[in-house]
Amino acid sequence: MKEKKTMMSTAIIRGAIKESFLKLDPRVMVRNPIMFVVEIGFIITLALIFVPDLFGGSVSSGYNLTVAFILLFTVLFANFAEALAEGRGRAQADTLKKTKQDMKANKLNSLNQVKQVLSSELRKGDIVIVAQGETIPGDGEVIEGLASVDESAITGESAPVIKEAGGDFSSVTGGTRVVSDRITVRITSDPGESFLDRMIALVEGAKRQKTPNEIALSTVLTSLTLIFLIVVVTLPFFADYLEIQLEIPMLIALLVCLIPTTIGGLLSAIGIAGMDRVTQFNVLAMSGKAVEAAGDITTIILDKTGTITFGNRMASEFTPVGGHEEQETALWAAISSLKDETPEGRSVLELMRKQGLAYDPAIGEDAEFHEFKAETRMSGMDLRDGRKVRKGAVDAVKKWVVSQGGRVPKELDPNSERIAKAGGTPLAIAVDQEIYGLIYLKDTVKPGMKERFEQMRQMGIKTIMCTGDNPLTAATIAIEAGVDDFIAESTPEDKIAVIRREQAEGKLVAMTGDGTNDAPALAQADVGIAMNSGTVAAKEAANMVDLDSDPSKIIEVVSIGKQLLMTRGALTTFSIANDIAKYFAIIPAMFMLAIPQMEALNIMRLGSPESAILSALIFNAVIIPLLIPLAMKGVAYKPMSSAALLQRNLIIYGLGGVVAPFLGIKVIDLAVHLWI
Numbered sequence: 001m002k003e004k005k006t007m008m009s010t011a012i013i014r015g016a017i018k019e020s021f022l023k024l025d026p027r028v029m030v031r032n033p034i035m036f037v038v039e040i041g042f043i044i045t046l047a048l049i050f051v052p053d054l055f056g057g058s059v060s061s062g063y064n065l066t067v068a069f070i071l072l073f074t075v076l077f078a079n080f081a082e083a084l085a086e087g088r089g090r091a092q093a094d095t096l097k098k099t100k101q102d103m104k105a106n107k108l109n110s111l112n113q114v115k116q117v118l119s120s121e122l123r124k125g126d127i128v129i130v131a132q133g134e135t136i137p138g139d140g141e142v143i144e145g146l147a148s149v150d151e152s153a154i155t156g157e158s159a160p161v162i163k164e165a166g167g168d169f170s171s172v173t174g175g176t177r178v179v180s181d182r183i184t185v186r187i188t189s190d191p192g193e194s195f196l197d198r199m200i201a202l203v204e205g206a207k208r209q210k211t212p213n214e215i216a217l218s219t220v221l222t223s224l225t226l227i228f229l230i231v232v233v234t235l236p237f238f239a240d241y242l243e244i245q246l247e248i249p250m251l252i253a254l255l256v257c258l259i260p261t262t263i264g265g266l267l268s269a270i271g272i273a274g275m276d277r278v279t280q281f282n283v284l285a286m287s288g289k290a291v292e293a294a295g296d297i298t299t300i301i302l303d304k305t306g307t308i309t310f311g312n313r314m315a316s317e318f319t320p321v322g323g324h325e326e327q328e329t330a331l332w333a334a335i336s337s338l339k340d341e342t343p344e345g346r347s348v349l350e351l352m353r354k355q356g357l358a359y360d361p362a363i364g365e366d367a368e369f370h371e372f373k374a375e376t377r378m379s380g381m382d383l384r385d386g387r388k389v390r391k392g393a394v395d396a397v398k399k400w401v402v403s404q405g406g407r408v409p410k411e412l413d414p415n416s417e418r419i420a421k422a423g424g425t426p427l428a429i430a431v432d433q434e435i436y437g438l439i440y441l442k443d444t445v446k447p448g449m450k451e452r453f454e455q456m457r458q459m460g461i462k463t464i465m466c467t468g469d470n471p472l473t474a475a476t477i478a479i480e481a482g483v484d485d486f487i488a489e490s491t492p493e494d495k496i497a498v499i500r501r502e503q504a505e506g507k508l509v510a511m512t513g514d515g516t517n518d519a520p521a522l523a524q525a526d527v528g529i530a531m532n533s534g535t536v537a538a539k540e541a542a543n544m545v546d547l548d549s550d551p552s553k554i555i556e557v558v559s560i561g562k563q564l565l566m567t568r569g570a571l572t573t574f575s576i577a578n579d580i581a582k583y584f585a586i587i588p589a590m591f592m593l594a595i596p597q598m599e600a601l602n603i604m605r606l607g608s609p610e611s612a613i614l615s616a617l618i619f620n621a622v623i624i625p626l627l628i629p630l631a632m633k634g635v636a637y638k639p640m641s642s643a644a645l646l647q648r649n650l651i652i653y654g655l656g657g658v659v660a661p662f663l664g665i666k667v668i669d670l671a672v673h674l675w676i
């Protein structure tokens with residue numbers, strides 16, 4: 001989505017203006033009680049224009065008209081803020097929808113014949129064949145073959161990525177294009193539930209739900225509104241006693257000035273804009289709650305293979321041990337990998353070919369395949385003649401061999417240490433009681449990790465790498481990547497246990513991962529970020545997907561989360577501080593004639609009671625559009641302690657919130673007084 005990082009285009013602004021009027025529909029307005037009160041005020045003053053003495057008042061139609069007009073604009077400004085925030089997402093959704101057009105798909109039927117169907121007819125479990133130049137008709141998993149895929153329609157990244165059966169690089173996304181070769185894909189989503197569908201719904205805001213924080217704040221603001229409503233409604237009774245005639249438009253103006261319209265008008269825009277900023281970083285957040293939680297993250301658990309490293313672990317060397325020949329080691333490595341569809345397994349056969357080593361595949365005929373499992377950390381074959389061939393994590397293979405009465409050759413450990421210390425993953429190869437040697441699996445740390453993890457440290461975030469790999473390899477990669485801590489030989493359960501342990505200490509935990517074995521942990525974490533390169537299971541369990549598959553992206557997500565919370569806090573403070581100033585503008589104006597002692601409160605020295613009320617009301621309206629840029633961009637966030645941040649914001653937005661309207665209203669009053 002990179003090229004879509006456009007700012008506000010005129011089309012978006014025009015659309016937002018139209019939306020502002022459509023949102024005047026009371027059925028829509030009622031969802032925002034504060035602005036709904038303003039709208040009712042508008043309707044009442046509108047009636048008073050035509051029947052000024054409706055409630056026995058004596059205010060001119062002209063004055064009612066002016067008040068009605070300002071109130072209408074107050075509501076329109078608030079609607080505009082929300083529509084503007086929604087507008088950018090809608091523009092993105094339109095672009096994505098173009099990617100989603102119906103297309104032809106080559107579906108395999110039960111007789112293994114290819115039949116052309118429409119992509120919209122594909123269901124979960126269907127098998128399709130996608131060849132070079134064709135668009136993948138739906139989300140799925142590669143079950144056969146290998147292809148390079150152009151995912152730019154989704155990620156904006158033009159370099160094609162390799163997708164292959166087995167392992168963590170098997171997931172493909174509907175709407176992306178096969179650039180070379182041909183793959184067989186099992187469809188994993190029903191129509192309307194695809195990644196692209198979810199993405200469209202997301203940027204369109206169709207699924208936007210208020211976060212718990214937002215609901216709590218709305219409740220407080222609505223209660224405040226209710227209290228002011230009661231105060232203003234009961235005011236005429238006191239006035240009656242003092243024999244003062246309080247006019248309806250004045251009372252409405254007072255009410256609207258006192259209720260927190262500024263934050264009420266901007267609250268929803270702040271939330272939408274926050275989500276949108278995450279999207280601009282090519283991260284898809286499934287909920288606003290996750291973005292807010294990211295703002296308070298103190299621990300992040302990262303998976304190693306495929307997250308910190310690229311994860312395309314390739315066999316690069318066979319090392320014989322126990323007096324065996326390299327040829328023998330390679331032979332058994334190959335036999336154990338004949339049906340191993342993981343990238344690791346396939347790379348073993350690839351290395352054989354490269355080194356010109358031959359093997360007899362007939363040995364593997366009718367053998368029983370043992371697929372790689374994160375629990376056993378081994379894979380292999382049980383041959384027809386009864387021999388069992390295994391390859392896997394060194395300690396796992398050692399245990400397996402010893403349990404059958406075999407012994408471990410003494411050169412095994414030094415050699416596996418050499419590989420691990422270089423950051424590689426050693427796999428041991430064994431047949432029954434005999435260990436034949438090692439396979440060196442090479443992997444590379446993604447660039448720039450060290451600097452990024454250092455940045456996280458400065459933000460007070462602890463990084464823990466969790467890997468199924470052995471402790472030595474883990475330690476080497478941990479140092480190279482610069483994480484604070486690591487846990488090796490961890491099973492999927494261990495990853496969850498680490499997260500639970502941190503959560504039990506009251507911390508908010510983020511997890512980044514790519515594999516099916518990461519899925520449970522991604523679901524357990526408060527913020528789960530899946531790499532887009534990863535498996536379908538990982539992406540479904542996570543509440544965010546990083547389209548660039550860069551785990552250090554969490555830095556941006558955390559900053560945006562913090563910014564979102566701060567912006568909401570700052571504008572709430574500003575809004576309420578503002579209302580104090582408006583109180584001093586209106587109350588003396590309303591009562592001064594009858595109660596000369598009110599003069600003491602008349603600190604603003606405004607022109608006339610009428611102009612004082614209008615000025616306060618105008619200020620109350622225009623402050624909303626003036627603050628839209630801040631609401632959309634968020635207040636500036638610099639890493640510092642939360643106490644220092646709070647103090648800084650109280651000074652800027654609290655004190656500023658009191659001072660700004662005094663100046664603003666005074667200036668408007670000078671102009672208004674000249675005019676009326």
Ligand SMILES: Nc1ncnc2c1ncn2[C@@H]1O[C@H](COP(=O)(O)OP(=O)(O)OP(=O)(O)O)[C@@H](O)[C@H]1O
Nearest residue numbers: 303304305342372374377378379392393467468469
């Ligand atoms: N195809 C395979 N056949 C046999 N053993 C394997 C295979 N793939 C990986 N292993 C071994 O199993 C170990 C655990 O693998 P697993 O996929 O659970 O974790 P990982 O990918 O190494 O780490 P991470 O959790 O960081 O992604 C690996 O370190 C390796 O030693």
Ligand SMILES: [K+]
Nearest residue numbers: 256257259261
């Ligand atoms: K107000």
Ligand SMILES: [Mg+2]
Nearest residue numbers: 303305306515
């Ligand atoms: Mg992994």
